[in-house]
Amino acid sequence: MIRYYRDLTRKEMEAVDRERTVVMIPVGAIEQHGSQAPLGTDMMIAEAMPEYIRKEMELEDPDYPMLIFPVIPVGLSVEHLNFCGSVSFKPDTYYHLIYDIAESIAHHGFRKIAFLVCHGGNRPVLDVLSRQLRHDFGIYPFVLASGAFLHPEVQATISPENSWDFHGGEMETSMVMAIHPETVKLNLSETGYKRGGYAGQKAINFSSAAALNWMGEDLQTEDGRPIGIGGDPRGATAEKGEIIFRRSAKELIPALLSIRDWKMEPQQKR
Ligand SMILES: [Zn+2]
Numbered sequence: 001m002i003r004y005y006r007d008l009t010r011k012e013m014e015a016v017d018r019e020r021t022v023v024m025i026p027v028g029a030i031e032q033h034g035s036q037a038p039l040g041t042d043m044m045i046a047e048a049m050p051e052y053i054r055k056e057m058e059l060e061d062p063d064y065p066m067l068i069f070p071v072i073p074v075g076l077s078v079e080h081l082n083f084c085g086s087v088s089f090k091p092d093t094y095y096h097l098i099y100d101i102a103e104s105i106a107h108h109g110f111r112k113i114a115f116l117v118c119h120g121g122n123r124p125v126l127d128v129l130s131r132q133l134r135h136d137f138g139i140y141p142f143v144l145a146s147g148a149f150l151h152p153e154v155q156a157t158i159s160p161e162n163s164w165d166f167h168g169g170e171m172e173t174s175m176v177m178a179i180h181p182e183t184v185k186l187n188l189s190e191t192g193y194k195r196g197g198y199a200g201q202k203a204i205n206f207s208s209a210a211a212l213n214w215m216g217e218d219l220q221t222e223d224g225r226p227i228g229i230g231g232d233p234r235g236a237t238a239e240k241g242e243i244i245f246r247r248s249a250k251e252l253i254p255a256l257l258s259i260r261d262w263k264m265e266p267q268q269k270r
Helices: 011-015 041-060 091-107 118-135 169-181 237-262
Strands: 002-004 022-027 067-068 114-115 140-144
Touching: 002 041, 022 041, 022 091, 022 237, 041 114, 041 169, 041 237, 091 114, 091 118, 091 169, 114 118, 118 140, 140 237, 169 237
Parallel strands: 002 067, 022 067, 022 114, 114 140
Antiparallel strands: none
């Protein structure tokens, strides 16, 4: 059964099989997403994803043992700070914040924690942190990212003239339209292009989280104005967003089933 962590009473929590139950922590961000989509885009996506996951999991394993932790709304968004409204933790603050949450959860006997990454910039710290948590507490932290933006079904939602859709583009705007349409100002959309000095340099992997050293200013309008989004959001629709949410959730199901079946090793100290 998938439930929300915040809804349980102390007594109900005591009754949870904490050895088997996965605690999923969705991690979002508050950062600019162009002139058309809200600052809370990633946070809103992080809030909505668990419900889509619950619906997909219902078909596979209605008894899936998972508690959804409240969304961590702010993340690592330094690359967007020069745009009004973006808020960021510093990497060390973020590390310690999540570490303390995980330590408390581990303290109660949970051993499986799954971070649901809804803002790619958070991932490098979560990867490092997960290894440390595993060592320090003998727990199993997993870092989940659906990767659905590259799925053919999702790529097919992108308007043909929109050649490079990325942060704050048509896909993300569609997702917000599916859940909070009133916050999207589609008529104010502008198109952003990748204009980094490293563009075309194969040895620098632009999209890899490990090399996410770009700044929002690298995404510019045709006439070179920093815009901080990639792609053309004008073709965004709620229907497309619904497809992207469902596909994102579906892509996570095999990983979640593996986490469920993950065998606990007895804790060893050498
Ligand atoms: Zn985003």
